[in-house]
Amino acid sequence: MNTNEVILEVRGITKQFPGVLANDRVDFDLRKGEIHALLGENGAGKTTLMNILYGLYQPDSGEIRRNGEVVKFSSPKDAIAQGIGMVHQHFMLIPVFTVTENIMLGDETVKNGLLDQRTVAALVRQLSKQYGLEVDPQAVIQDLPVGVQQRVEIIKTLYRKAEILILDEPTAVLTPQEVEDLFHIISELSHQGVSIIFITHKLKEVLAIANRITVMRNGKVVGTKTPQETDEAHLAEMMVGREVILKVEKGPAKLGDVVFEVENLSVFDQRGLEAVRDVSFQVKAGEILGIAGVQGNGQTELVEALTGLRTPHHGSVRLGGFDVTASSPRPMIEYGLAHIPEDRQKHGLVLSFPVADNLILCTYYQQPFARNYIIQNKAVDEYAHRLVEEFDVRTPSPYLPASKLSGGNQQKVIVARELSRPVKLLIANQPTRGLDVGSIEYIHQQIVQMRDRGVAVLLVSAELDEIMALSDRIAVMYRGQIVATLGASQATREGLGLLMAGLQIAEA
Amino acid sequence: MDIRRFLFITLIIIILIGVVVLVGSSQVSPATIIVSMLATTVAVATPLTLGALSGVFCERSGVVNIGIEGMMLASAFFGWFAAIYLNTILGFQPLPSLLTGVVVAIITGGLLGLLHAWLSITFKVDQIIGGTVINLLAVGISGFLNRQLFFEKGSIFGGQVPHAPGVLPRIQIPLISDIPVIGKIFEQQPIAISAIVLVIIAHVVLFYTRWGLRTRAVGEHPRAADTVGINVYKMRYWNVIIGGMIAGLAGAYFTLESVPSFEPLMTNGRGFISLAAMIFGNWSPFGAWAAALVFGAAQALQINLQFFRTLIPPQWAFLQQSSIVGLVPYILTMLILTGIIGRTTPPKADGIPYEK
Numbered sequence: 001m002n003t004n005e006v007i008l009e010v011r012g013i014t015k016q017f018p019g020v021l022a023n024d025r026v027d028f029d030l031r032k033g034e035i036h037a038l039l040g041e042n043g044a045g046k047t048t049l050m051n052i053l054y055g056l057y058q059p060d061s062g063e064i065r066r067n068g069e070v071v072k073f074s075s076p077k078d079a080i081a082q083g084i085g086m087v088h089q090h091f092m093l094i095p096v097f098t099v100t101e102n103i104m105l106g107d108e109t110v111k112n113g114l115l116d117q118r119t120v121a122a123l124v125r126q127l128s129k130q131y132g133l134e135v136d137p138q139a140v141i142q143d144l145p146v147g148v149q150q151r152v153e154i155i156k157t158l159y160r161k162a163e164i165l166i167l168d169e170p171t172a173v174l175t176p177q178e179v180e181d182l183f184h185i186i187s188e189l190s191h192q193g194v195s196i197i198f199i200t201h202k203l204k205e206v207l208a209i210a211n212r213i214t215v216m217r218n219g220k221v222v223g224t225k226t227p228q229e230t231d232e233a234h235l236a237e238m239m240v241g242r243e244v245i246l247k248v249e250k251g252p253a254k255l256g257d258v259v260f261e262v263e264n265l266s267v268f269d270q271r272g273l274e275a276v277r278d279v280s281f282q283v284k285a286g287e288i289l290g291i292a293g294v295q296g297n298g299q300t301e302l303v304e305a306l307t308g309l310r311t312p313h314h315g316s317v318r319l320g321g322f323d324v325t326a327s328s329p330r331p332m333i334e335y336g337l338a339h340i341p342e343d344r345q346k347h348g349l350v351l352s353f354p355v356a357d358n359l360i361l362c363t364y365y366q367q368p369f370a371r372n373y374i375i376q377n378k379a380v381d382e383y384a385h386r387l388v389e390e391f392d393v394r395t396p397s398p399y400l401p402a403s404k405l406s407g408g409n410q411q412k413v414i415v416a417r418e419l420s421r422p423v424k425l426l427i428a429n430q431p432t433r434g435l436d437v438g439s440i441e442y443i444h445q446q447i448v449q450m451r452d453r454g455v456a457v458l459l460v461s462a463e464l465d466e467i468m469a470l471s472d473r474i475a476v477m478y479r480g481q482i483v484a485t486l487g488a489s490q491a492t493r494e495g496l497g498l499l500m501a502g503l504q505i506a507e508a
Numbered sequence: 509m510d511i512r513r514f515l516f517i518t519l520i521i522i523i524l525i526g527v528v529v530l531v532g533s534s535q536v537s538p539a540t541i542i543v544s545m546l547a548t549t550v551a552v553a554t555p556l557t558l559g560a561l562s563g564v565f566c567e568r569s570g571v572v573n574i575g576i577e578g579m580m581l582a583s584a585f586f587g588w589f590a591a592i593y594l595n596t597i598l599g600f601q602p603l604p605s606l607l608t609g610v611v612v613a614i615i616t617g618g619l620l621g622l623l624h625a626w627l628s629i630t631f632k633v634d635q636i637i638g639g640t641v642i643n644l645l646a647v648g649i650s651g652f653l654n655r656q657l658f659f660e661k662g663s664i665f666g667g668q669v670p671h672a673p674g675v676l677p678r679i680q681i682p683l684i685s686d687i688p689v690i691g692k693i694f695e696q697q698p699i700a701i702s703a704i705v706l707v708i709i710a711h712v713v714l715f716y717t718r719w720g721l722r723t724r725a726v727g728e729h730p731r732a733a734d735t736v737g738i739n740v741y742k743m744r745y746w747n748v749i750i751g752g753m754i755a756g757l758a759g760a761y762f763t764l765e766s767v768p769s770f771e772p773l774m775t776n777g778r779g780f781i782s783l784a785a786m787i788f789g790n791w792s793p794f795g796a797w798a799a800a801l802v803f804g805a806a807q808a809l810q811i812n813l814q815f816f817r818t819l820i821p822p823q824w825a826f827l828q829q830s831s832i833v834g835l836v837p838y839i840l841t842m843l844i845l846t847g848i849i850g851r852t853t854p855p856k857a858d859g860i861p862y863e864k
Contacts, residue, residue, distance in 0.1 A: 054735075056735075075737060076734070076735050076736065076737050077737035080736075080737060086735070088735065091732075092729070092731060092732035092735045092736070093729070093732060094724075094725055094728045094729045094732055094733075095728070095729070095856070096724075096728060096856075097721075097724075097725070097728075101721060104721075105721060105722070105725050105732075105733065105736055105738070106722075106733070106736030106737050106738050107736065107737075108718045108721060110717075110718055113717060114712075114716045114717060115716055115717060115718060115721060156736075
């Protein structure tokens with residue numbers, strides 16, 4: 001159902017945060033039963049706008065109209081009362097509660113002073129039937145897969161009689177199959193008259209599902225298009241403000257010797273469960289081996305074991321012919337390992353340290369940065385200035401704490417530190433997660449450059465597009481095992497998607 | 509509570525009772541000793557049970573409260589002072605004086621809870637520091653006022669400790685008191701009885717009511733609660749105040765139910781042992797109660813052994829020193845806190861101030 005009846009209208013919304021104009025006279029409207037995508041890079045102001053619509057922030061100026069009437073939201077309660085529901089990027093579910101408890105929270109049904117779980121559970125069943133959102137009301141959230149948790153979030157809004165559903169980056173955490181399911185659910189909801197605002201930075205998805213697309217950049221609305229009148233390249237240009245090379249330019253691989261060899265590796269996770277099971281692979285100089293897989297299938301533990309951060313309980317790791325199984329990170333770094341960790345803020349940087357100190361974290365004890373156990377500030381200063389320029393880190397000074405930088409620039413600091421040493425092996429885990437298109441482009445270029453310089457690259461990513469764009473060979477990880485290894489030319493999105501979901505494809 | 513923990517608790521209590529039975533059985537029948545041990549256990553577990561419940565309310569809503577010890581101590585003092593003042597200066601009967609004392613103790617606890625909430629929720633002071641402030645404050649205030657009011661010349665009591673109005677009387681609960689043998693165990697004083705009742709109420713409130721659902725939600729994932737329109741600060745404030753009031757009732761136990769006097773530092777670490785009981789009980793009211801009973805049994809051992817001191821066989825002579833037996837509750841605390849019995853999971857947002 002898609003009529004022209006406008007049910008929500010935003011006029012001239014402006015929101016100023018200290019130092020940033022997050023929303024600058026934003027106009028936006030939503031029609032009944034419409035799927036309206038809001039596209040933009042990180043920091044473009046999409047989430048700010050939605051938080052204003054959901055009553056979490058109050059705008060400095062501008063107005064919101066619901067069915068033509070001006071409304072003011074001072075808290076999410078007001079927005080919920082106006083039929084607006086939001087599914088946040090990080091789910092707002094309580095892991096130890098049941099589905100029913102989560103759905104009723106804040107809007108409980110009470111009988112004789114006690115919670116009436118039975119009535120709510122019945123309502124949940126009815127809603128899940130009506131909209132095709134399969135879920136068990138008695139299940140505990142932490143036992144459910146992410147895709148199902150998302151359904152719970154959607155039911156939570158429908159339980160509150162939402163007519164407008166805001167989905168903030170809903171596909172970021174899903175497998176390709178789960179994305180398919182979500183898209184089915186979204187079109188079903190729109191058929192039944194629910195209007196949907198779909199926030200994303202993924203161009204393909206937008207074109208696949210949206211009725212209209214509004215693009216934001218630097219807090220402003222750049223324009224609104226229908227999928228028919230635009231394409232990926234055009235949308236990307238609108239988002240970034242300049243032409244973007246979406247396709248990674250890369251020639252054929254010039255393979256060298258085997259640099260990195262992993263044999264029958266098994267690793268336990270924090271809880272003592274086997275997270276990585278009997279994994280073997282090789283990476284040659286001058287090639288990129290991509291490890292695809294949905295997050296949480298053992299990639300984190302695998303990379304930790306490969307970089308000396310976690311001791312494997314079985315198997316061996318050889319780097320350039322030396323056995324480095326259970327070695328500590330330093331000898332591996334000295335041999336030529338570069339590591340771009342999964343969580344740049346937790347494991348990549350010391351956030352409270354200045355950029356300059358972060359740039360010498362691996363080499364601070366070596367000449368010329370240290371002499372007789374004393375840090376040589378002059379050498380550090382020169383080095384930091386040089387790298388900041390070379391890697392285009394946007395910072396007013398190399399002495400600003402790393403925490404003050406944007407995500408893209410933080411990642412550039414890590415890349416600068418890791419790749420400006422003599423590198424033989426690069427292990428990059430989710431190197432572009434949460435970055436904007438411009439930064440992604442830059443990081444991808446750097447990775448391909450390293451490969452062309454004869455570095456062996458192990459790329460771990462949950463983004464299928466990234467894996468397919470960069471890899472020369474692709475291994476798929478599922479439940480701690482590598483279930484298949486393919487040449488990049490043999491791999492298709494669909495095939496990889498099935499493997500990532502644990503389904504074996506028939507050998508073609 | 510998982511079965512291992514339950515068995516552990518039962519085993520420790522049986523061992524502790526068994527020791528007393530072994531020593532005393534030549535003089536008194538085992539049944540009498542067991543009943544006496546159990547009755548003492550329930551009685552002395554009272555402040556621990558209440559303290560642990562206080563902790564359950566605070567921490568389930570996401571606020572760590574190590575100030576329970578201080579809340580107990582301050583409440584013990586002010587409750588006792590109120591009772592004496594009413595009884596000796598204003599001439600009230602002992603029982604109304606004592607009951608008003610209990611109310612004053614609860615209010616004292618509630619006010620200190622408010623202070624803790626104010627520090628840790630509004631000002632986001634580190635909660636451990638906030639709790640420590642309360643502990644130090646309580647020691648200072650109760651010690652100082654105790655000296656000023658009772659021992660200084662020219663104070664209201666004329667520098668003489670007045671005759672106390674006694675302690676709260678035992679009450680007989682209809683039906684339960686009529687049960688042979690077991691009835692005796694539950695013939696307790698009112699605060700001990702109310703502790704048991706509060707365990708049941710706390711369980712129902714936490715797990716079966718709207719209030720409890722919201723309390724647990726703000727302790728696990730406050731932002732999620734916020735997005736569905738729950739006022740995180742308000743929930744936390746009230747739960748910390750309720751926790752404080754329960755700690756206040758625990759304080760009343762010391763001076764209005766256990767002994768008719770106040771001594772500086774008389775809570776003697778019981779507030780901290782309550783926190784151990786809360787953790788061992790996995791932040792649930794019944795679990796906390798069971799754990800409090802273990803500590804209670806350890807203390808009951810010390811008390812009951814005194815009756816049979818002369819009967820202790822010479823090879824166990826060390827048991828004659830009550831100071832050694834008195835260590836048992838503290839040793840148990842240490843053993844239990846080292847986590848020998850399974851792992852416990854605190855509420856996820858426990859101790860983390862909520863930033864909007």
